[in-house]
Amino acid sequence: MKDDIATAEQIAERARWMRRRAMQMVHGKGLGHIGGDLSAADILATLYFGVLNFDPARPDWPERDRFVMSKGHATGVLYTALCAAGYFEDELLESYMAPGSRLNGHPNRNYLPGVEANTGPLGHGFPIAVGIALAAKLDGSDRRTFVLTGDGEQQEGSNWEAAMVAAHNGLSNLTLIVDRNHLQQGAPTAETTALDPLDAKYAAFGWEVHEVDGHDPAALLARLGAPGTDRPRAIIAQTVKGKGVSFMENLAKWHHGVPSDEEFAIAMKELA
Amino acid sequence: MMDGASPSSTFDCRKAWAATLEELAASDPRIVAVVNDSVGSSNLAGFQKAFPERLVNVGIAEQVMVGVGAGLANGGKVPFVSAASCFLTGRALEQVKADVVYSGYNVKLVGQSSGVAYGELGATHHSIEDFAWLRALQPLTVIVPADPWETEAAVRWAASHDGPVYLRLSRMQVPDLGPDANGARSFEPGKARVMREGADATIIACGTTVHLALEAADSLAGEGHDVRVLSMHSLSPLDETAVLAAAATGAIVTAEEALVSGGLGGAVAELCAAHAPVPLERVGFTGFQKTGDVATLFADAGLSGQGIAAATRRALSRKAG
Known part of the structure; x- marks a missing residue:
């Protein structure tokens, strides 16, 4: 939907809807990963409504831009983005993680249009994205590939294999976005296995590296929409886990915490 | 070619x-x-x-x-x-x-x-x-x-x-194994190739062990045993029809260059135990292998014409018993 690029204000509005809907899904089912959903909402909204070239009526269109959701646990934000992008009706979101639902706890491309890979185990999406970008390069196509990983996910060694292969092959059509919310499941990344200096690591691996405010659609739009150079591009999006809900922000326990009815009411008020 | x-x-x-x-x-x-x-x-x-x-x-x-x-x-x-x-x-x-x-x-x-x-x-x-x-x-x-x-x-x-x-x-x-027992060559996943017909017992092999199974069948023929040999080139999907037909010969031997548990021997055992219990001897490896040249490792596991023939005799004797 490249021809229909949203403004930063429109992207912010879509992200607000995605946050509210994801909150309803997680509260309704009593399962999910709301902290990471909220941290990635502005990134996905920017991609789907301001950057990616795709056609929900033709999910297999060969020339579509690809988005690989490597942090596959954040299905609340992925499914709401795909729904808002027109891949399926809102009604389907009601079946989130229900028995036999197409909306599995982690995405499944065989059930759901718009999903590029069955991610979930961490460190898988980035290597797959490298292969997707290689295929585009072999075809001489200008289609682009974007992949989002969590920041804790960067601890998986497969990412660094992928980083080397992408740089070696000059994959200027590939953009890695790291959802840098500084928290993993149980603790801050800095207290688990520290990642910093993440920017210097990617630069040393031969990548073009940028930092961006992961909650500023205008900044994300400018950065994600910018043309590539001769190298793959890493964008470290500084985010807040639980963004938008005061009592969830920056707390690891909301990685997969589920709000009580009372907390849900407050959260929806804050996200209004 | x-x-x-x-x-x-x-x-x-x-x-x-x-x-x-x-x-x-x-x-x-x-x-x-x-x-x-x-x-x-x-x-x-x-x-x-x-x-x-x-x-x-x-x-x-x-x-x-x-x-x-x-x-x-x-x-x-x-x-x-x-x-x-x-x-x-x-x-x-x-x-x-x-x-x-x-x-x-x-x-x-x-x-x-x-x-x-x-x-x-x-x-x-x-x-x-x-x-x-x-x-x-x-x-x-x-x-x-x-x-x-x-x-x-x-x-x-x-x-x-x-x-x-x-x-x-x-x-x-x-070696080049040549045509199937019917004189033709055909390859289809899920369809075992019958490399030698036989009615007394069946050796089910795959990959590097098929020619050894044929060797075994040759030597058993000299003892009066008419042994079928299958090339089970497709481990998954398994040719269940061919395995059940093998069970009907009354004795089965599997031979594989792999762990028997969970491998071809495991697959045949699962199917036969459920549908056609039959004397079954499984030739292959049973754990981490020590260092050694290929010939030694094969011989120690019984992966030879002689070893597979011996396993077939065991299966035949259980059938008789």
């Missing part, structure tokens, strides 16, 4: 694999090869020379190798991901599971130098667990060719099939 070879000739099936892939790639631009610094061991130097841009060498990095394969398939390519099978199936097992089979991508995984081909290098480099690991992943077609002709047929079939495939190749010298 191998017609005219003398019966005593033996072949390294990697040549058939590489020649067939090069031929197919010449007419199908979707075919790409992905390797982990394994151009030489995969016999892909010719492919690399002919199609340099279509050979992706990720270096010594099996996880990204398999992930890249899935991504290339997403982009419409037909990737043949080729590496020593011990690393392809062990190191990258989760990528094989999630990125290829569960995601349903059209990736061809090609395990080279499988089994105990790297005998002296020890159990880290043996790939005898792969049958058990990959048979558990459905729907993944697992093919174990026994000779150059089956190898060529398997590569052609894999290239034409839309779905994940594991080709388990060997670098061991094997």
Whole structure:
């Protein structure tokens, strides 16, 4: 939907809807990963409504831009983005993680249009994205590939294999976005296995590296929409886990915490 | 391709694999090869020379190798991901599971130098667990060719099939097995080849053990035993009809260059226990193998014409009892 690029204000509005809907899904089912959903909402909204070239009526269109959701646990934000992008009706979101639902706890491309890979185990999406970008390069196509990983996910060694292969092959059509919310499941990344200096690591691996405010659609739009150079591009999006809900922000326990009815009411008020 | 070879000739099936892939790639631009610094061991130097841009060498990095394969398939390519099978199936097992089979991508995984081909290098480099690991992943077609002709047929079939495939190749010298018992040659996954007819017992083998099974059947014929031999080139899907027909001969022997538990012997045992209990002797490996040349490791496991014949005699005696 490249021809229909949203403004930063429109992207912010879509992200607000995605946050509210994801909150309803997680509260309704009593399962999910709301902290990471909220941290990635502005990134996905920017991609789907301001950057990616795709056609929900033709999910297999060969020339579509690809988005690989490597942090596959954040299905609340992925499914709401795909729904808002027109891949399926809102009604389907009601079946989130229900028995036999197409909306599995982690995405499944065989059930759901718009999903590029069955991610979930961490460190898988980035290597797959490298292969997707290689295929585009072999075809001489200008289609682009974007992949989002969590920041804790960067601890998986497969990412660094992928980083080397992408740089070696000059994959200027590939953009890695790291959802840098500084928290993993149980603790801050800095207290688990520290990642910093993440920017210097990617630069040393031969990548073009940028930092961006992961909650500023205008900044994300400018950065994600910018043309590539001769190298793959890493964008470290500084985010807040639980963004938008005061009592969830920056707390690891909301990685997969589920709000009580009372907390849900407050959260929806804050996200209004 | 191998017609005219003398019966005593033996072949390294990697040549058939590489020649067939090069031929197919010449007419199908979707075919790409992905390797982990394994151009030489995969016999892909010719492919690399002919199609340099279509050979992706990720270096010594099996996880990204398999992930890249899935991504290339997403982009419409037909990737043949080729590496020593011990690393392809062990190191990258989760990528094989999630990125290829569960995601349903059209990736061809090609395990080279499988089994105990790297005998002296020890159990880290043996790939005898792969049958058990990959048979558990459905729907993944697992093919174990026994000779150059089956190898060529398997590569052609894999290239034409839309779905994940594991080709388990060997670098061991094997003879050309010639036509099936019916005088023809046909290859279809899920359909065992009857290499020798027989009614007293059936030896079910795959890959490097099929010619040993035929040797065993020859020697048993001299003792008056009429033994059927199957090339079960497709471990998954298993030819259940052929296994149940084997059970009807009253005694079964399985022979494989792999762990018996979870492998071909395991698959046959599961099926027969449920549907047609029958005396069953399983020849193969039962754990990590010590260092040794291939011939020694085979002999110690009973993977020889004599060893398989002895197992068949045991099965026949249980049948009689």
